Amino acid sequence: MKKHYLLTPGPTPVPPEVALKEALPIIHHRTSEFGAIFKDVSEGLKYVFRTQNDVFITSSSGTGTMESAVVNLLSAGDEVIVATSGNFGDRWIKICEVYGVIVHSISVEWGKAVSSIEIEKVLKANPKVKAVYTTFTETSTGVVNDIKAIGEVVSKTSAVLVVDAISGLVGQEFHMDDWKVDVTVSGSQKGFMLAPGLAFVALSPKAWGLVEESKLPKFYFDYKKYKKSLITSETPFTPPVSLIVALQEAIRMIKEHTIEQVWADCRLLAKASRAGMKAIGLELFAENPCDVVTSAKVPEDIGGKIVKILREKYGVSIAGGQGAVKGKIIRFAHMGYIGKADILVGFSCLEMVLKELGYKLELGKSVAAVQEVLLNN
Amino acid sequence: MKKHYLLTPGPTPVPPEVALKEALPIIHHRTSEFGAIFKDVSEGLKYVFRTQNDVFITSSSGTGTMESAVVNLLSAGDEVIVATSGNFGDRWIKICEVYGVIVHSISVEWGKAVSSIEIEKVLKANPKVKAVYTTFTETSTGVVNDIKAIGEVVSKTSAVLVVDAISGLVGQEFHMDDWKVDVTVSGSQKGFMLAPGLAFVALSPKAWGLVEESKLPKFYFDYKKYKKSLITSETPFTPPVSLIVALQEAIRMIKEHTIEQVWADCRLLAKASRAGMKAIGLELFAENPCDVVTSAKVPEDIGGKIVKILREKYGVSIAGGQGAVKGKIIRFAHMGYIGKADILVGFSCLEMVLKELGYKLELGKSVAAVQEVLLNN
Numbered sequence: 001m002k003k004h005y006l007l008t009p010g011p012t013p014v015p016p017e018v019a020l021k022e023a024l025p026i027i028h029h030r031t032s033e034f035g036a037i038f039k040d041v042s043e044g045l046k047y048v049f050r051t052q053n054d055v056f057i058t059s060s061s062g063t064g065t066m067e068s069a070v071v072n073l074l075s076a077g078d079e080v081i082v083a084t085s086g087n088f089g090d091r092w093i094k095i096c097e098v099y100g101v102i103v104h105s106i107s108v109e110w111g112k113a114v115s116s117i118e119i120e121k122v123l124k125a126n127p128k129v130k131a132v133y134t135t136f137t138e139t140s141t142g143v144v145n146d147i148k149a150i151g152e153v154v155s156k157t158s159a160v161l162v163v164d165a166i167s168g169l170v171g172q173e174f175h176m177d178d179w180k181v182d183v184t185v186s187g188s189q190k191g192f193m194l195a196p197g198l199a200f201v202a203l204s205p206k207a208w209g210l211v212e213e214s215k216l217p218k219f220y221f222d223y224k225k226y227k228k229s230l231i232t233s234e235t236p237f238t239p240p241v242s243l244i245v246a247l248q249e250a251i252r253m254i255k256e257h258t259i260e261q262v263w264a265d266c267r268l269l270a271k272a273s274r275a276g277m278k279a280i281g282l283e284l285f286a287e288n289p290c291d292v293v294t295s296a297k298v299p300e301d302i303g304g305k306i307v308k309i310l311r312e313k314y315g316v317s318i319a320g321g322q323g324a325v326k327g328k329i330i331r332f333a334h335m336g337y338i339g340k341a342d343i344l345v346g347f348s349c350l351e352m353v354l355k356e357l358g359y360k361l362e363l364g365k366s367v368a369a370v371q372e373v374l375l376n377n
Numbered sequence: 378m379k380k381h382y383l384l385t386p387g388p389t390p391v392p393p394e395v396a397l398k399e400a401l402p403i404i405h406h407r408t409s410e411f412g413a414i415f416k417d418v419s420e421g422l423k424y425v426f427r428t429q430n431d432v433f434i435t436s437s438s439g440t441g442t443m444e445s446a447v448v449n450l451l452s453a454g455d456e457v458i459v460a461t462s463g464n465f466g467d468r469w470i471k472i473c474e475v476y477g478v479i480v481h482s483i484s485v486e487w488g489k490a491v492s493s494i495e496i497e498k499v500l501k502a503n504p505k506v507k508a509v510y511t512t513f514t515e516t517s518t519g520v521v522n523d524i525k526a527i528g529e530v531v532s533k534t535s536a537v538l539v540v541d542a543i544s545g546l547v548g549q550e551f552h553m554d555d556w557k558v559d560v561t562v563s564g565s566q567k568g569f570m571l572a573p574g575l576a577f578v579a580l581s582p583k584a585w586g587l588v589e590e591s592k593l594p595k596f597y598f599d600y601k602k603y604k605k606s607l608i609t610s611e612t613p614f615t616p617p618v619s620l621i622v623a624l625q626e627a628i629r630m631i632k633e634h635t636i637e638q639v640w641a642d643c644r645l646l647a648k649a650s651r652a653g654m655k656a657i658g659l660e661l662f663a664e665n666p667c668d669v670v671t672s673a674k675v676p677e678d679i680g681g682k683i684v685k686i687l688r689e690k691y692g693v694s695i696a697g698g699q700g701a702v703k704g705k706i707i708r709f710a711h712m713g714y715i716g717k718a719d720i721l722v723g724f725s726c727l728e729m730v731l732k733e734l735g736y737k738l739e740l741g742k743s744v745a746a747v748q749e750v751l752l753n754n
Contacts, residue, residue, distance in 0.1 A: 004404065008405045011403045013403060014619075022400050023393075024396070026389070028385045029388065031694065059441070060436050061614040061616070063614045064597040195617060196615045196616060196617050197619075219440070219471065220438075220440050237440045242396075243572070243617075
């Protein structure tokens with residue numbers, strides 16, 4: 001009778017109120033009943049994105065929507081900047097290259113954030129650049145990039161700013177319109193507290209200008225089809241009905257709690273998690289840590305084993321490192337339906353696993369540090 | 378307290394045993410626990426497709442997977458044949474054209490099936506054709522195309538046969554390997570008795586030859602990424618975990634009932650539905666009707682109203698006509714979790730709606746005809 005605790009940066013746990021909606025009888029998508037839900041959800045997404053722009057829903061993982069933000073904005077031979085600080089930033093480069101887009105890449109060392117000053121420099125040197133692609137919270141490293149500062153820089157040029165906010169949206173303060181972001185992509189399985197299977201994308205009028213010019217081929221992800229669907233309240237293709245019905249409930253819960261409160265909750269959990277890591281001698285990996293996932297360095301001789309033992313012995317799922325930092329870091333998520341008690345479970349079990357692996361620590365130390373932050377804030 | 382009866386050709390009703398699985402706590406997709414489910418489901422799909430080939434799962438609607446079967450097999454300038462008998466066949470043409478593929482189209486009048494003899498002729502005249510795209514059961518008209526005969530013809534050439542079996546698979550007898558089909562695409566929301574959000578594609582070794590040569594751009598739908606995922610039991614992108622867990626239960630139910638019995642059940646419901654339509658003077662629309670959806674002509678002056686009144690007064694959802702036959706036909710689905718009693722509900726309510734609209738009929742007549750078939754088979 002193993003009990004599971006999901007502390008991974010996506011998928012994240014789904015509240016029972018939302019999960020049960022997924023189990024409701026399917027309704028047909030070409031009905032006024034579904035149309036009303038679709039309309040409500042589309043409006044609710046604007047609230048979460050902090051935007052007046054339309055938000056489209058695609059049936060895909062977040063990567064599918066990232067690809068949509070390349071094929072709908074560009075033509076082969078176009079120049080773009082990709083400012084990357086990790087695995088998911090690098091994905092923008094890979095997608096662009098597949099489509100014959102010329103990439104000026106700005107890569108920073110993993111654990112560091114991208115610099116708006118550097119972006120400004122590369123933009124000046126390359127006036128033909130049509131778009132700047134970057135990442136809000138880089139899930140692979142736990143870093144948050146300063147999108148507001150980047151928005152200031154990019155908005156002064158003719159280029160558009162495209163932000164992968166898949167893991168950051170909902171959990172970390174984000175203002176699409178105020179920060180002058182032109183395209184924001186996100187997914188259902190992180191802060192939205194939903195199962196994976198839906199992705200979202202919002203576009204500014206400036207970005208629509210590029211859509212009109214774009215010549216890259218697309219059919220399933222063609223934004224013009226999705227734009228039309230917002231007018232008719234009928235999706236271009238059969239949508240994941242059960243996930244959209246559940247999304248309505250998730251957005252209702254977020255609105256009830258208020259997005260500002262959700263941001264504050266994650267901020268507190270992040271602060272507590274950082275304190276927990278430090279208390280047992282684990283150095284933080286991110287120089288500019290985000291509010292949705294906390295990453296810390298672990299000794300390389302035991303790094304590969306921590307995640308596995310945590311899951312197998314205690315049912316606690318956290319994430320290890322990807323790519324260059326595989327086996328070198330651990331990552332604790334604190335977004336969506338992950339709460340204070342979950343973080344306490346995470347740290348107390350982590351301590352036991354570290355001890356078992358021969359790492360020197362005083363039991364209860366990280367838990368106390370987490371408690372301290374939770375009590376005093 | 379309106380009760381809903383879903384008799385549409387996708388989405389179709391989901392059995393409670395399957396729906397509840399969707400509501401289970403999310404498990405992380407990079408775990409041995411999910412890996413075991415993914416492996417079981419991938420094997421189960423082979424059973425349903427009647428194939429030894431690998432079957433890939435994508436997070437998308439069926440159309441996304443149709444597009445994948447274009448971008449993974451072809452290069453711009455390649456020649457293909459599209460044999461279309463309706464709206465979904467036409468979609469192959471639209472997708473191919475977006476990607477600069479040269480289409481030799483064979484279109485038949487709606488309500489008729491495509492001819493393998495015609496395909497043979499066009500193949501002979503165009504020896505450079507790399508693929509023949511067609512549809513198994515054409516949902517927009519209710520026609521079934523003779524894939525076995527088409528497979529005989531295409532397999533003698535160097536071209537591959539790509540079949541959209543989105544609505545037909547599971548419900549209608551289909552043998553991917555025995556019928557020499559090279560690529561079969563399908564979706565979760567029809568015969569699989571699942572919510573929309575998953576799509577499937579199986580490829581023969583002959584089709585893999587084209588994948589190796591293909592130059593069209595792709596990232597999210599790149600088959601090479603999915604092929605790798607079958608070896609590692611780790612999906613390339615975050616998969617719709619809850620839908621895959623539910624799919625495992627749906628496939629278990631299909632296997633327990635046996636696929637042969639599922640085919641026989643749909644065949645009987647189709648026979649009964651055709652008898653019901655005829656008994657109240659509604660002429661069948663499809664010359665070669667399939668087993669998963671029955672289409673019938675309705676008087677044009679009332680055609681546009683039937684679907685709406687049925688849904689609003691009785692909670693019964695059926696489909697009307699699309700495109701060229703909008704308002705001219707109605708379509709009753711009988712696949713997946715649609716059973717004998719559902720068909721009886723459908724016909725008895727249809728009779729009441731037709732009567733209300735001034736159509737001349739004797740109440741109970743179509744119901745009796747359906748009962749007759751069900752009792753005597």
